[in-house]
Amino acid sequence: MSDIIRRDPRAEWIARNRLHPLHAAVQAQHQTTWMGPNGILRKNPHAIAAGFVGPSGLKRIDRSGTQQGTAGKRSAASETVQLPLHIIEQPAFHIVVVPDMVGGRLSSHDKDLLGLAHKLAGSDGAVVAVVFGEHKETAFATAGVDRLLQIEGDAFDGYAPESRVLALSAVESQLAPRHWLLPDSRTGGGELGRRLAAKLGERPATRVWQVNDGQCIGRAGAGQEDLARPAPRLMLAAVECAEPVSETRHEARPLELTAAIAHSLPRIEDLGAVAVDPALIPMAESEFILSGGNGVKDWALFHQAAQALGATEGASRVAVDDGFMPRDRQVGATGTWVTARVYMAVGISGAIQHLQGIGACDKVIAVNRDPGCDMIKRADLSVIGDSAAVLTALMARIAAWRQEGKRDAA
Structure with missing residues (x-):
């Protein structure tokens, strides 16, 4: 029998490539160590026996080798591990955040803003989130909210910037926060923040993307330059201004507004x-995108589904190259980077460039016949099946729902 070591370069490459569809199957049968092409023994840092689950619920890699043989115990214990609870009984100061809460939930922009507030609050301050009306959010605690102030009333429903500014003025008189943080967005935060600045007589910092050591840096000159200045009391922050809170739980203790709200x-x-x-909305600004790929065989049905859903149409590079969709509808690193609240991918396997382009989307829904494709792994909700059958059933449910709404209204 020959002593020559035979290698399978393709299997080794698949074992190293976590985005490959066959990675999980090869990983299960592949060795945790193998001989490299230069005669050096290689170790697989992503092997199950070499990792453990940290306090935040994330997989951690143990490069020291001390956890070998104990990974099973750690995995079993990690099921009951909770994030450490951050409690501020008597805060020295307050950082007030007014999230957009589009659709009644925290957006990725809102979570970035809470991460910045947590950074400014440190260990002595408390982060206060001010929410108008009813909401559907259940993750204020893990988003970094120490105090939750919910202001209800018909005067604050819908588009009511004047009433909301008066309510925030009452919050100012009660808490006297060290900083006000609002999202510099088109969904209400940008306008509300500027109105509040005029009411409080503050000069706000806009399009802030970084705050360090009492200095804030904001975009200026049509986004071509950075403007640094001392951090003011009121800041309008841009997307990715800070990392969202992920390592701690917070109380999200209800807070009552005792100061009187002026009326006008x-x-x-x-x-x-x-x-x-929806066809007139640029993809970069759309909140709901229905995107088609190589798995879509009936494009007329795809267009009907987009119209029924009220979604902006998008496509993968393969669909664009094949001529089914125009070039300006291509989603991905080589097309348009999107930040939709809901991104529905139909028949898209999930190339790395496409996954990069949808990285900032809040919720991803995947419809595909391949349960092992990368888009299914990335999705928050997956539907395994034929795209035409799924879209047809979806349009039927939408039509039935609208008929019920008409009957109820009558």
Whole structure:
């Protein structure tokens, strides 16, 4: 029998490539150590026996080798591990955050803002989140909220910047926060923050993307330059201004507003939302995108589904190269980077460039026939099946739901 060591370069490459569809199957049968091409013994740092679950619930890699043989015990114990609870009984100061809460939930922009507030609060301050009206969010504690102030009333529903500014003025008189943080967004935070700055007589810092050592840096000159200045009391922060809170749990203790809210006759009347053609919305600004790929065989049905859902259409590079969609609808690192709240990928396997382009999306829904594709692994909700059958069933459910709404209204 020959003593020559035979290698399978392709199997070794798949074992190293975590995005390969066959990675899980090869990983299970592949050795944790193997001889490299230069005669050096290689170790697989992602082997199950070499890792453990940290306090935040994330997989940690043990490069020292001390955890060998104890990974099973750590995995069993990790099921009951909870994030450490951060409690501030008597805060020395407050950092007030006013999230957009689009759809009644914290967006990725809001979570970045809470991460910045947690950074400014340190160990002595408390992060206060001010929410108007009812909400659907259940993860304030893990997002970094120490105190939750919910302001309810018909005067704050819909588009009501004047009433909200008066309510925030009452928060100012009660808490006297060290910093006000609002998202510099098109969904209300940018306008509300500027109105609040005028009411409080503060000069705000806008488009802030970094705060360190009492200095804040914001975008200026049409995004081509950075403007550094001492951090003011009121800052309007951009996306990715800080890392979201992920290592601690917070109380999210309810807080009551005891200061009186001034009232004035509103000069703005909210007439409700105006219907907009989703096809006219740029993908970079769309909140709901229906994207098609190589797995879509009936493109007429795809367009009907997008119209029924009220979604902006997108596509993978393969669909664009094949001529099914225009070039400006290509999603990915080589196309358009999107930040939709809901991204529905139909028949898209999930190339690395495409996954990079949807990295900032809040929720990803994947419809695919291959349960092992990378898009299924990335998705928050997966549907395994034929794209035409799924879209047809989805349109039928939408039509039935709308008919029920019409009957209830009648």
